[in-house]
Amino acid sequence: MTEPNAIDEDKKMTDTQDHIISVRGLTKSFGALQVLKGIDLDLPAGEVLAIIGPSGSGKSTLIRCLNMMEILTTGSFSFRGSPVSTDFRDKKGHIGAGTLRGKVGMCFQHFNLFPHLTVIDNVTKGPMIVLKEDKATAENHARELLEKVGLLDKCDSFPSQLSGGQKQRVAIARALAMRPDVMLFDEVTSALDPELVGEVLEVVRELAEAGMTMVLVTHEMAFAAQVADRVIFIDQGVIAEEGPPEQVMVNPKSDRLKSFLTRFNG
Amino acid sequence: MAYVSTGEKMYHWDFYTVAQSFDLFLLGLWTTFLYTVGSISIGIVFGLLAAFARLSNWMALRILARTYQEVFRCTPLLVQIMWAYYALPLILGIAIPNYIAGLMMLSLYVGSFYGEIFRGGINAIDKGQREAALAVGMSGPQAMRHIIMPQAVKKMLPAFINQSVIQVKNTSLLYAISIAELTYMTYVVNGETYRPMEAYTVAAIMYFALLFPLTQFADYFERRMRRSD
Numbered sequence: 001m002t003e004p005n006a007i008d009e010d011k012k013m014t015d016t017q018d019h020i021i022s023v024r025g026l027t028k029s030f031g032a033l034q035v036l037k038g039i040d041l042d043l044p045a046g047e048v049l050a051i052i053g054p055s056g057s058g059k060s061t062l063i064r065c066l067n068m069m070e071i072l073t074t075g076s077f078s079f080r081g082s083p084v085s086t087d088f089r090d091k092k093g094h095i096g097a098g099t100l101r102g103k104v105g106m107c108f109q110h111f112n113l114f115p116h117l118t119v120i121d122n123v124t125k126g127p128m129i130v131l132k133e134d135k136a137t138a139e140n141h142a143r144e145l146l147e148k149v150g151l152l153d154k155c156d157s158f159p160s161q162l163s164g165g166q167k168q169r170v171a172i173a174r175a176l177a178m179r180p181d182v183m184l185f186d187e188v189t190s191a192l193d194p195e196l197v198g199e200v201l202e203v204v205r206e207l208a209e210a211g212m213t214m215v216l217v218t219h220e221m222a223f224a225a226q227v228a229d230r231v232i233f234i235d236q237g238v239i240a241e242e243g244p245p246e247q248v249m250v251n252p253k254s255d256r257l258k259s260f261l262t263r264f265n266g
Numbered sequence: 267m268a269y270v271s272t273g274e275k276m277y278h279w280d281f282y283t284v285a286q287s288f289d290l291f292l293l294g295l296w297t298t299f300l301y302t303v304g305s306i307s308i309g310i311v312f313g314l315l316a317a318f319a320r321l322s323n324w325m326a327l328r329i330l331a332r333t334y335q336e337v338f339r340c341t342p343l344l345v346q347i348m349w350a351y352y353a354l355p356l357i358l359g360i361a362i363p364n365y366i367a368g369l370m371m372l373s374l375y376v377g378s379f380y381g382e383i384f385r386g387g388i389n390a391i392d393k394g395q396r397e398a399a400l401a402v403g404m405s406g407p408q409a410m411r412h413i414i415m416p417q418a419v420k421k422m423l424p425a426f427i428n429q430s431v432i433q434v435k436n437t438s439l440l441y442a443i444s445i446a447e448l449t450y451m452t453y454v455v456n457g458e459t460y461r462p463m464e465a466y467t468v469a470a471i472m473y474f475a476l477l478f479p480l481t482q483f484a485d486y487f488e489r490r491m492r493r494s495d
Binding site for chain 1: 392394395398399400401402403404406408412416417420
């Protein structure tokens with residue numbers, strides 16, 4: 001091996017270590033249907049990345065691959081420079097899917113709060129079971145997070161007693177309780193009544209301002225344009241366009257992105 | 267003609283004679299209780315194994331569990347008990363005591379129904395619950411134990427209690443292999459006293475007294491569950 005190559009290798013390693021998540025050649029098929037057809041994506045620390053695209057384009061599948069909720073069909077995936085395996089446990093230099101999910105928080109379109117647990121128990125369950133935190137520590141942290149999302153007074157309520165916007169804010173607190181390095185938001189406002197969207201976006205914006213690395217799949221174009229550092233447009237399973245929001249959303253290059261954005265801007 | 271209508275020819279109830287054998291009834295009731303508790307406990311284990319096998323990714327396990335359930339659900343319990351006591355020893359070449367044959371068949375039978383109840387309860391939980399549990403880093407078994415099962419048990423309980431009530435009554439079939447449970451003891455008391463009406467009335471009251479609280483609890487629980495939904 002020649003000297004320049006070795007330097008290249010070193011440089012590549014440093015590059016991937018700067019990235020919290022790095023995927024190469026990611027494909028995902030469900031049976032015969034190939035949904036993602038080769039995605040390369042790097043997520044640097046502190047970046048807010050918005051994924052936009054038409055329904056069925058594969059954007060939800062992509063964000064679900066980023067915490068191994070969907071197992072990649074082919075491609076490589078590294079987290080902070082270490083390869084991620086599909087096994088639950090860590091082994092031989094690989095990070096397991098379990099560890100990865102602890103570091104990558106996720107919020108879902110339909111909240112998926114645990115209906116049999118109170119709000120505070122929803123938030124403490126993960127840390128107590130996965131991180132083996134004691135109850136007092138977990139509850140103190142949960143209270144801080146619930147205060148941050150404006151729901152400290154709902155600690156002892158059950159999810160069924162909350163509005164959609166409140167449920168989603170609890171779900172955000174639940175994900176933050178694991179002290180994640182990245183947060184994934186999969187269409188977190190799509191199931192909400194229009195008047196409740198604002199309160200959830202406000203929490204997401206505060207997180208972005210606090211420097212949290214985030215990936216958002218969203219249909220809220222105006223919001224994406226405001227908070228995102230970078231926008232990627234997924235179409236038919238590939239990244240069709242990417243760049244800063246002012247470029248992608250104001251001066252789209254491809255016709256497909258133009259027509260997609262026109263539908264949102266009326 | 268007047269035979270049925272005249273007062274003095276009507277059946278003369280005599281519970282006193284039967285009451286002399288009350289200890290036999292109590293012994294029978296106790297035996298019924300033991301077989302019920304025993305077969306339900308073992309049946310829960312069979313039911314859980316069957317449910318998890320049916321939910322597993324391994325086709326061989328799914329087929330095995332399905333076969334077990336269908337065989338036991340589609341043949342009468344009385345036939346199963348008789349078969350285990352009379353036919354199975356011929357195949358295995360060893361004698362099987364009646365209490366083993368009885369307990370084994372009662373457990374396998376109720377387990378096959380429990381399996382369906384457990385599987386249905388687990389399937390009724392939205393798959394988003396498992397995803398949310400995995401998303402905070404829980405393993406599959408942790409998600410099952412802490413998130414899915416506590417919710418599924420609530421959904422299963424009414425059907426589970428119902429099946430268990432039937433199970434108490436099913437123990438009466440053990441009389442066919444001479445196990446001294448309540449129905450067999452009633453038969454014995456009848457043989458001693460020649461008072462079948464009274465003997466079977468006492469047995470009916472005892473079964474009812476055992477089961478009525480259970481069905482009431484099931485109703486109460488179902489009402490409460492509907493409220494909490």
